[in-house]
Structures are given as structure tokens and as C-alpha cells.
Amino acid sequence: MAPRTGIRRKIWSVYILQVAAISLATILGVYGAATVLEDVLIKHALEGEAAFYWKRWSSDHDAPVPRTNNMTGYLRTTDAAANALPEALRALRPGYHRVQHRGSFELVQVSDGPPGRLYLVFNQEQVGRLAFWFGFVPLILVLLIIYVTTWLTYRASRRALSPVIALAKVVREWDPKHPDPELLDPRKLSRDPDGEVEVLARALHAYARRIEEFVERERNFTRDASHELRSPLTVVKIAADVLLDEEMSPFAERALQRIRRSVRDMEAMLEAFLLLARESDSGLPAEDFEVNDAVREELERTRPLLEGKAVTMALDERARFMIHAPPRVFAAMLGNLVRNACLYTEAGSVRVVIEQDSVSVVDSGIGMSGEEMAQAFRPFFRAGHSASAGHGVGLSIVRRLSERFGWPVEMHSEVGAGTTATIRFPQRLPLPSVGA
Numbered sequence: 001m002a003p004r005t006g007i008r009r010k011i012w013s014v015y016i017l018q019v020a021a022i023s024l025a026t027i028l029g030v031y032g033a034a035t036v037l038e039d040v041l042i043k044h045a046l047e048g049e050a051a052f053y054w055k056r057w058s059s060d061h062d063a064p065v066p067r068t069n070n071m072t073g074y075l076r077t078t079d080a081a082a083n084a085l086p087e088a089l090r091a092l093r094p095g096y097h098r099v100q101h102r103g104s105f106e107l108v109q110v111s112d113g114p115p116g117r118l119y120l121v122f123n124q125e126q127v128g129r130l131a132f133w134f135g136f137v138p139l140i141l142v143l144l145i146i147y148v149t150t151w152l153t154y155r156a157s158r159r160a161l162s163p164v165i166a167l168a169k170v171v172r173e174w175d176p177k178h179p180d181p182e183l184l185d186p187r188k189l190s191r192d193p194d195g196e197v198e199v200l201a202r203a204l205h206a207y208a209r210r211i212e213e214f215v216e217r218e219r220n221f222t223r224d225a226s227h228e229l230r231s232p233l234t235v236v237k238i239a240a241d242v243l244l245d246e247e248m249s250p251f252a253e254r255a256l257q258r259i260r261r262s263v264r265d266m267e268a269m270l271e272a273f274l275l276l277a278r279e280s281d282s283g284l285p286a287e288d289f290e291v292n293d294a295v296r297e298e299l300e301r302t303r304p305l306l307e308g309k310a311v312t313m314a315l316d317e318r319a320r321f322m323i324h325a326p327p328r329v330f331a332a333m334l335g336n337l338v339r340n341a342c343l344y345t346e347a348g349s350v351r352v353v354i355e356q357d358s359v360s361v362v363d364s365g366i367g368m369s370g371e372e373m374a375q376a377f378r379p380f381f382r383a384g385h386s387a388s389a390g391h392g393v394g395l396s397i398v399r400r401l402s403e404r405f406g407w408p409v410e411m412h413s414e415v416g417a418g419t420t421a422t423i424r425f426p427q428r429l430p431l432p433s434v435g436a
Helices: 006-059 079-084 124-173 196-244 250-277 291-306 327-343 370-375 394-405
Strands: 071-076 095-101 104-113 116-123 287-290 310-317 322-325 347-354 358-363 409-414 418-424
Touching (some): 006 095, 006 104, 006 116, 006 124, 291 327, 291 347, 327 418, 370 409
Parallel strands (some): 310 347
Antiparallel strands (some): 071 116, 104 116, 287 322
């Protein structure tokens, strides 16, 4: 038998609690009724019988002592009459008593009158029979009705919720990376064509179809963009490299250098956009790689951005560690931070610092004010006093990639003093030991 789902367990728990509460209330009610029957009704009845007898005796001294099927009366007028009393009753004082006599408990009302002392004895077995027939038998019938009704209600509720549970299970296990709308086919989830579950299933099925179409369009776009955009950039880059080997005027050479830098920027930007265009990191192979090596490679790629500037680029390796992730994602994040630092630094240095669990890019550029820092990660935002030709999307890309891969990014900046951007890696890996 398959374990109950969370919803079924909750329903089952609710019904068990209801049955327990109703049963307890019913039992307490019957017990209370029995107590009232014994301590109130019978007690008052005996007191009433005693008062009636003494009233009748006042007008007829020969009035017989009460004796019925359930009650026996004794009148003690002399010591000889006392000897005729059952031994269990002889020591009783006036009042209401419960005594054991002949192997059972009896209820006794003792009262004094002019001729002597009256003992009225009510057989408690009769009380037990009354409580059984008028209390416990109805109790059993009520509890049986409650149990059967509750069980039938539970079965009906479970049948009503089974399609919802099945639908929730399918939605929970549905993989958006590889969508299969047929799993949400209403015919597989509900047999009630007019029910709410059918309506919900149809809506989810249509939604799944739209997701499937969206995922297909995304795959087609990333595939086509990756090929169609990279190819002309590669041609331009190779042509610029070939032309630089030719003799040309200084003006033409500077123009070619700008073309080369722009092509590199476009390649890095295209790579980042294609990473973000994917619904997830699907298709990007993750591997263990050393962060220090990846940082050195990225610095070599971005170093040409500082040509013609009085800016030095340095690497400060205070630690070494590895991470398990797609290297292209790390390169895109670090590359955007380094390019951003190069674009906004006209003099001084751009320094990358590797520590135990982080990589920081420290520049001596123009910096940002508090208001600008609050908007730094917004798309297309650039500092108001900047003359840089940046596009204003680099930091936005960094933030989105950091959120996707769980690498927090922190920034600290001061106008005129520079900016420090830090990427932290909570899931870093230690370097393998030598000879391992």
C-alpha cells in the first residue's frame, strides 16, 4: 500500500480528531446523564417518597411503608423493628447514602418521623439497567452512526481530492527543462468533465503547451544566435588581426585597435546574453576548475582595454581554490566586472584579489555615490558623471548570473576613490593534494 500523501494524511488526521472529540463528548454526556439520573432524579424521588409517606402517615397511622418493584421501605419504630432491618442499614443516620448490600450497591434515603425512622432503599441494579437501556445502548448506536458517517465522508473526500493530489504530484515532478504536456492531459487526471479539477487540469495543460513552445523558441534562439552572431564577429576579429600586420597610417591603426576592442566586448556581451537567455544552466557542462587559472585567462583577454591609459592591471593571489560550475559563467561574471573597472578607470590601477572564498575587482576609478550604488545593478544604468562608452548592462548581467548560481556579489564604492566588487563562492572546493 502506497503511503498517504500529505493532503490525505491531513484529512485523515482531521477526521480522527473529529471522531475522537465527538466520541469523548458523547461518552461524557452519557456519564453525566447517568450521574444526574442517580444523584439528582433518584435522590429527589426518594426524598419525595419519604415526604409523601410522612404526610400520608399523619392522616393514617396504619399507612403501609412504600414498597415497589425498584424500591423497598423499612420503618423502625422499636428496637425489635431495628433488629428486622438489614444489618447494612442499621447504623445509617438520616440523609442520603450508598451502601453495599447483598453483593450490590443500593441507594438509601433515611428520614425521621413521629413514629420512628424510615428507610427507603432503591436497588441500584435498576439504575444500571436504566442507564444501559437509556444511556449506553443509544450511545453505542450514536457512535456507530458517527463512525460510519465519518468513514463514508472520509472516503468521499478522498475520492474528491484524489484528482487534485494526482494533479499536484504531476505538477511537482514536471520538468520545465524537458516539458511533456501529455502528463497534464485532463483525461488522465479527472473523470468528471464538468468538475473544478477538470477545469484546472485543462488550464494547466494549456499552460504546459505554452511553456513547451516557449522553451522550443528559446532553444532555437540561443542555437541560432550563437552561430549567426558569433560567425561574423569571428570574421571581423580575424580580419582586424590580419590588417594590423600590414603597414598603415597611425590613424588607421588606432581605428583597427578600437575595432578589435569592440569585437572583444561584443563577444563577451554576446556570451553573457546567451547564458542569460537560457531558462536554466542546462547545456552548460559543469566541471571542477581552479579559480586562479580562470582569473589569469580573463585578465589576459581584458588587458587590451587599458591600451592608451595610464592604468596598471595586477593580480593579487592570496589564496587558491576550486569551484564546480560552468567555467563560461565564471568568465562572464568576472569579465564584466573587470571590463567595467577598466572602462571607468582613467588612471591608477585595476587589481584582482583572490582570497579564501572570494574574488574581488578593485579599481581606482571615478567611483559612485550612494544614490548611484542603489541603481548600479539596474539595466542600462551608467553613473551620471561618467564619460565611458559602456552599455550599462554589465553589472545587471553579473547580478542575474550571481542569483542563478548562488554566488553573492557585493559592491563598495566612493566617488573619486574607486570601486570594489566582490564575488563570493560559498561552495568552494579545496585544491587536490600533491600526488593524490
